[in-house]
Amino acid sequence: MAHALIVEDDEDSARMMAALVAREGHSVMCGHSMAAARRLMAMQRPDLLLLDLHLPDGDGLALLDERNEALNDTVLVLMTGQASLETSIRGMRLGAADYLVKPINPQHLKGLLSRLIAPSQLRAEFDEVEEQWRETGRFGPLIGRSQEMQRVYRQISRVARTAVTVFIHGESGTGKELVARAVHDMSRRRDQPFLAVNCGALSPHLIESEIFGHERGSFTGAERQHQGFFERAHGGTLFLDEVTEMPPQLQVKLLRVLETGTFMRVGSAQVQQTDVRVIAATNRDAAAAVADGRMREDLLYRLNVFPIGLPPLRERGDDVALITHHVLQEMARQEGGGAKHLSAGALARLAAWHWPGNVRELRNVLQRAWVMASGAGIDEEWLPLHAPAHEPAVRAAAAPAGGGNPVAAVVSTALTSLGLDRPLSPSGPGSGQLVVEIGSPLADVERQLILATYARCGGHRERTAALLGISMKTLYNRLKEYQQ
Template identity: 70%
Template sequence: MGHALIVEDDEDSGQMLASLVKREGHSAITAPSLALARRLLAMQPPDVLLLDLHLPDGNGLDLFENTDLVADTEVVLMTGQASLETSIQALRLGAADYLVKPINPTHLKSLLSRLIRPSKLQAEIASLTEQWRETGRFGPLIGASDAMQSVYRQIARVAGTGVTVFIQGESGTGKELVARSVHELSRRREQPFLAINCGAISPHLIESEIFGHERGSFTGAERQHQGFFERAHGGTLFLDEVTEMPLNLQVKLLRVLENGTFMRVGSTQLQQTDTRIIAATNRDPAEAVMRGALREDLLYRLNVFPISLPPLRDRASDVPLLAERFLEELGREERTSKRLTPEALLKLQAYPWPGNVRELRNALQRAWVMAHGSQIDEEWLPRMPAGSPPPATLAAPSRVVDLAEGGGPHLDIRIGTPLSEVERQLILATFEYCGHHKERTAALLGISMKTLYNRLKEYRL
């Protein structure tokens, strides 16, 4: 049970909202002005603040001037129109969501069902951040490069809000994983996450799949069918390759984004949906608008919070972490373990990966099958394109390590050397060999980032 403060100057509207909130098992109180709202916030910080923008003594957004008043309160803006400006404003100020007037009881009920205090969300994000520092993983995403750190910060910032996210990146970069991460960190996590590839469905069927259809609306429609928007109600709908959606359908999608309504195929009755949209494309959206494949007004409505995913060739330092993860998964499936040789790992980092992370996984699966014994060498890895630099140039060590005749790097350890000293020499030599690259060092040694950090700290590095 939560407590709601409703800041609304229209007495009838305020009382109606309070009744709806109480019907869902929460307590509620109304305030017709900013002055009274400030006093009530100071007396009893609510779980949710339903905030009208136009009030007799100022703009509702003035409450954000005192951040302490709303620091641990879920703020929901109430506005007469769901515009791009409202979305951006809500995001900038840290509002969790917004409701369009007149308030739809179904939308309000759905919003109240997912109340989570901001402090709890921040604690979860802090936990994920700590996990990333130790392991190089952020939920289902893997990578410790600067480019991926930027992606993680953007996910953490937008997940707790209700604004639309637009993910751009080449095929195989992990756009759906980003969408799932946003959903899992949001207040909608307990509701469905559904994904649809707009380019993989026939143009004749996609409208029915997204919006549903009535029985008898077309040949073969023997029963009523609920589309993705109905099934994702309260949750998140991921529209992959949205630039492949037919133009006539883009108009209907725009209406859903603006007022949360749609109609099933063959119906004249409006349906209400409370669904967060996350869209993605592997194309340049501006170019898609230029050639008429994407409506400009839809692009503006989708592109509230853009996230750009880097291709794998621009974050080669993440390849060891990704390879380690994929080999772990293969090991669990096959009930055995295999590791990459240092030379094979360097070759993986040098390869340009036009198919990105998806291609890397496929390449490792093939090499796993073909490799004899517990080590995977270079033989079955993808061949470098003509004119590419040799792998060693990408990870040149800062100090020459002794080499065995015709073999790879090695260490000479005196028999009787204490294990702690053996470990120290091995870690430092590998660290030097990898050019002081921590992620690559941890991957070669088969230890976690946390263990490596602790050892380097112990060695005062």
């Protein structure tokens, strides 16, 4: 049983919350001003402090500036008429674990009470995670010891104990969903659902229904009521990957959910309440997406409360060898048959590669090598990497007299950056060079480049998308168009 202190100037609202807290088995006291709050806090340290931001005798947040060390183990929850960006940032700085939007929804308050965890317990759990990292190099689902990743771990430890919105940015394959999962697993919402949604993979015609749900008969084919992701993730965390791919008209509705905690299903006029923590991610430049009109500026501000930037694998030094070790151990557990290891030459080749597909590509390469290697040793034969990043093996086709060949040069440069550098015949699907004629339509050039990359990757769509720097949805649509 915990002891709660409610600081709220509206006496009716305070009584309602006190009755609900008491029904959940906790003791509770109410104060209607800062002076009363100081007096009650001196009488008994609260385990939970529900604090209104606007009190008759001052700003509620000023009360937090006066807190002494005896209150370090108090769970702080802010109550506000609107969850503004400024409130979220200031509350996080002062250690707020969550906030409730007024008028208080009883279900939200009940959910908050169900996930009460003392700050001291969270600190002890973080210490255990850090100890595991020092021993194994694993921080939750993430692997790495580099300085760049240690900075990410510190950010996760800081933000996980709060309720603020997190915005993760990094190249494709760097582990954005793993970071979101780590934040969820270390938060007070860990026992509630974690739902991951790739906004770029959902059909533009169905994305609103998938996210917010729909009523029966709201459109052709809607034969029953459907709960969207916000309802299914209630009480937990919703991870919106590739959020810059969300249609602009839907971004307006997402912004409303973030600001009010309410939404409506497609075909319904009834307002639904949701208690979900949103974590968003993108592999694009969000500011550029705003400038191009693909993302609303106000939505970016609302999502970007706590940004976490993930470094590409090529900037993580010895993490390549560490991740390789862990992946091979996982394969041994999953497949059986004993452990396998890489030769010194194979490790050197992995270290020299620039990894355009990042950790995802490394895992794919190692899994293929595991399957192909017959013994306990994996050598360079089964690593489909043919030159270090600094050795461009593909060159532009010879330019005709009277001028350069800008199209060929662009294509050749693109192939070099993709690592398609095996010196094979310039004709055929396995070619390391792609030659096009001046004046070729760009659509044809794009088609040839995509198909050549797809062939070089052995029909592996995920790696092809990573090498080309496009989403899986875009690649799927192009291959479907080319009937591959």
